[in-house]
Amino acid sequence: MQFEKPVIDCPDPRRLAAFYARLLRLQVLENAPDWVVLGREEGMRELAFQRVHPWVPPTWPDPEQPQQMHLDIRVDDVEAAEALALSLGARRAPGSPEVGYRVFLDPAGHPFCLVHGRSPVDDPRMGFDTTR
Template structure:
């Protein structure tokens, strides 16, 4: 039996969709969706999977690792070299929380809107 659903998009709340889309576009190389605007921006991903960014009034970023404002989800990105990827992403505007549970195995960074994401070694 074929699957009932196929994942087509992951959408993140944020205060500035175009700025957050630009960060992820520089970090991933994905192409901007041609209909992106100040309320909703998107990046066209591989195999039809896209990443979206939607404006939310009074946005509050997740507070990781504590849960005063839960992260609710996070993205993981495979990279060839953890150290090199971390340096480049920090240059692009990512943040690095003090709490790094397994820094030799993966890195936790935050995007410019505060969403945590992980860098993991590419297999």
């Protein structure tokens, strides 16, 4: 068994995929009106978007319509990452303590966090110890 990728429901897969492709520097690997897959390179299907009807966005942090899911995105420079996210159509989410992270809403309303500071664990994908 192997984990493939998360799939995010949204009203416009191409629009939301374009946002994340630019934010995360990913490329479009599959592109259909109702289904888009992103990855760092061919064969790396890392994040997908599918159209759903009717679309009901999360209203985080309101528990009446919970966040459903969120992405944590580690960044070195949180100020630069925030500026990029906002320029691509994200908006800051209200009501978060934001210690070590900042919460945003993507163009479809999904929350995501820009996590900053030292990682508490080594990331084997990075090829070096991120805790030092």
